Amino acid sequence: MLGYITRRILAVIPVMIIVAIFVFLLLRLTPGDPAAIIAGDMATPDQLERIRTSLGLADPLHEQFITWVGLLLQGELGTSLISSTPVTQMIGQRIWPTVNIAVLTILLSVLIAVPMGVLAAWRHRTWVDYAVMTFSVLGFSIPVFVIGYIFIKIFSIELRWFPVQGYVAPSEDFGKFLSRAILPCLTLATIYVALIARMTRASMLEVLGEDYIRTARAKGVKETVVLFRHALANAAVPIMTIIGTGFALLIGGVVVTESVFNIPGIGRLTVDAILARDYPVIQGMILLTSGLYVLINLLIDLSYTFFDPRIRY
16 A cells, blocks of 8 residues: 555656646747836837846746746745736635635535436436436536526526625635625536536446345345445545546636636636736646646545555555
8 A cells, every 4th residue: 555655646746847847848938028018018128138137037948947946946936027926925815715616616516416426327218317418418518608697697687696796705704705606616516517427427327237236235225325325435436536636627727717707716817927928927826736636636546545445555
C-alpha cells in the first residue's frame, strides 16, 4: 500500500513541471503586450520600453522563467501587472465564492443523480430508464448559459423566488447566500446530474448482473438493501471518479455561470486577467486549477486502495 501511494505522489511532480513550462511559454508566445494596455493608446515607444523593463518583460525568456520559478519555490505567484496586487491575495479574495458554489453544486448533483441512476438501472428498459436517459442527453446538449437564462426568466423574473444576480458570503448571511446561490448551483447541477446519473446507471447495470446480487436476492434480502448496500457499494469506484473530476472542473472556475449570475469567483478573475494580458495572474490561476485538478485525481486514485480490493501492492 505504501509503495502504491508513493508512486502516485511522485507521478504528480513531473506533471506539474510540464504544466508550469507549458503555461509560461504559452502566455509569452501569444500575441499581446501588457505594457501597451498599462500605458494606453497614446504611449510612445520609449514609454512602452520603460514599462516593459520595469515589469521584467524585456528580459530573455529563460531569465523570466528562472525568476518566476524562484518565486514559486518561495510560495509566491508574483504580482499583478495591472493592479500591483499580489496574485495570492487576488486568488484568496476570489476563490471562496467558487468553492462555495462548487461544493453546493456537487452536493445537489450527487443527491439527485445517484438515486436517479440507481432507479434507471433497477428499472432497465422501462419508461423510468428512458426518462433518465432523455434527461441526461438534454443535460449534455443544452448550453449552460441557456439553462441559466431560463432559470432566471422563470424563478427570478416571473415567480420572483430568487434574486437575479449577486453573491453573499455564507459567513455574512447564510440565508441570503442560499437564495443567491441556488440558481447558479441548479444551472451547473443540470449538467453534472446528467453526467453522474449516466455513469451510475452504467456501473449499476454491470454490478446487478453479478452472482452475489442474485444470491442476495435469493436469500430474501430487501431490494433497497441489495441496491444500495451491495450493488451501489461495489459500483462506487467509477462514480467517485466522475464526482471528483466534476468537482475539480468546478473549482477551476465556471466562467460562463459566474458571468451570467455576477459571481466574483476565480473564473471571472481569469477572464479579466486574460483580457488585460496580466501574465502573473493568468499563470497563477492556471497553476492553481491544474494543481487542484491533479490533487483531486490523486485523492481519487488513493481512494481505490480502500474501495477496490483488486489493487495489489
